[in-house]
Amino acid sequence: MKVVHIPFCFHPDPVGGTEVYVESLARETQARGLAVVVAAPGSQSCRYEHRGLEVRRFAVPDRIDDLRELYGEGDAAAARELGKILDDECPDIVHLHAFTRGVSLRLMREAKARGIGVVFTYHTPTVSCQRGTLLRWGRDVCDGTLDRAACSECTLHGLGLAKIVSRMGGRIPPAVGHALGRAGASGGGWTALRMTALVEHRHAAVRALLEEVDEIVALCQWVHDLLVRNGVPARKIHLSRHGVPLPRPSKAEPLPDSRPTRLRVAFLGRLDRTKGPDILIRAVGALPGLPVEADLYGVAQSGTGDGYVRELRRLAQGDSRIRLLPPIPHDRLGMVLSAYDFVAVPSRWLETGPLVVLEAFAAGVPIIGSRLGGIAELVRDGMDGILIEADSVGAWSATLQRFCDDRGLVEHLRRSIRHPRTMDDVADDMVALYHRLLARQNVERCTAG
Incomplete structure (x- = not known):
């Protein structure tokens, strides 16, 4: 059996949790x-090897001629490039x-045109949420129902309106946006006026994807529930939670210049x-005398994040x-x-893991994590971690102070940690899913024949 995995990006580009998951699953x-x-x-089509994995890149043009590429069916040239890879590799899945x-x-x-079975894993809220967070008005957890007016106004609010x-x-008739699109109007206020039409286009693409793929993997319960809420048959959804790709270490690596009395x-x-x-930075900064060290290991995944860094x-x-440190x-x-x-x-935002918890x-x-999405599903509050109000510097400062005041709390939480699910478990799930899909396809072909 041959499987082609298609993530958002891959090494040597800066990668996130999804790409770590894909690499681990592939291995x-x-x-x-x-x-x-x-x-x-990628920026150009090529092939190379990454630590024993065969990698193919297919070019996605930088230029966007039509906003509907972003909100709808996607880039045609990129799809054709991927088609060439499929013809060359002839995968089963x-x-x-x-x-x-x-x-x-x-x-x-x-x-699908080549008769290849397709599995889709819902990794982040950006799949179905145009704002990208599944937080209504940036604050309240959304149930994820695809609703043109509600999603349009929330997207506009996320853009700064x-x-x-x-x-x-959000109340502008989509016909207005369609007319502006035919006239070539885009950018700034024009995009805002077109938003209901663009969101309608995006929702049509999301619904088509969820209907046309053969199987869908939900990494957590909230994703499963969101999919069912939007009409996906439960039998098509497979709940398979994240797994960690590394073993439990036997010895801690000392931190340079670390003072043991500090949190x-x-x-x-x-x-x-x-x-x-x-x-986290603001919470530490709000307590200048607190004996704490905060090391942030990370990188911006694209040029758009440079301003935030x-x-x-x-x-x-x-x-x-x-300290801001490399990954x-x-x-x-x-x-x-x-x-x-x-x-x-x-x-x-609503995480589907995240992998860092595991x-x-x-x-x-x-x-210590936000009481949101997958974090709240994985962390047992007061047992192996502490869940606090999302996006609240005050709550984070208070929690840091609490840990500094009661250093025994850390050890109490450590003792209750259970070793997490591994990527070995995830691979078992996926291999079984691939085999079931191929078996069903074979039956369908024999019946059709």
């Missing part, structure tokens, strides 16, 4: 005898791990506003307790994490 299934190829969007302009409905249909203006924009905090992940590293450096400037090499991750008192996960638990380190 585990390869070890089980499957032929595996990773195909990812295509496993999609993103839904973007490059990894699109058009791309999925290239696989006042709530009252966003509500007005040691680590943040791992993309330096992106949705991940909330600024919340500059903001983080500005917030941390002059505070020797806060930890994966083979050292467990050893480095073991030296910390806890890992901070201050996300502002990595922390594998290293025997408790979590």
